[in-house]
Amino acid sequence: MAKGEMVARPLKKSEYKIVFGSVDSQKGWQDLLATQRTQLVDAWTLLTTDPLALTSRMHPLKGGLGTVTRNGVDHVQRQIELAQGARIWFYVDDMTVVIVKVHTRHPNQTK
DSSP: OOTTOOOOOOOOTTSOEEEESSHHHHHHHHHHHHHOHHHHHHHHHHHHHOTTOOOSSEEEOOGGGGEEEETTEEEEOEEEEOGGGOEEEEEEETTEEEEEEEESSOOGGGO
16 A cells, blocks of 8 residues: 555445446446535445435335346346435445446436
8 A cells, every 4th residue: 555545444344345336337436426425425324334225215226227137147226316316326235235327417217
């Protein structure tokens, strides 16, 4: 590690790890961080502690968007709704949350 490098937040053994499912999801995360830092920190907390919770703002997607297939395995695709229509789409695989897409405004697919 280099001097001045940011220290990653450690996880408790009961917490979920978060990974990006694509380069696009990583870029979207950075874009959202630039515009909604506080909401993204709150989303991080939800994703690491209870990503399967059912709330009015965090729930499975419906219809054709409700399933995502990775390596031949189907997963329930979920979303967290943030301010200004922003969305984080993800699925949970064991103790890992995989970020599939990050939308900085309301995605057309769910309108």
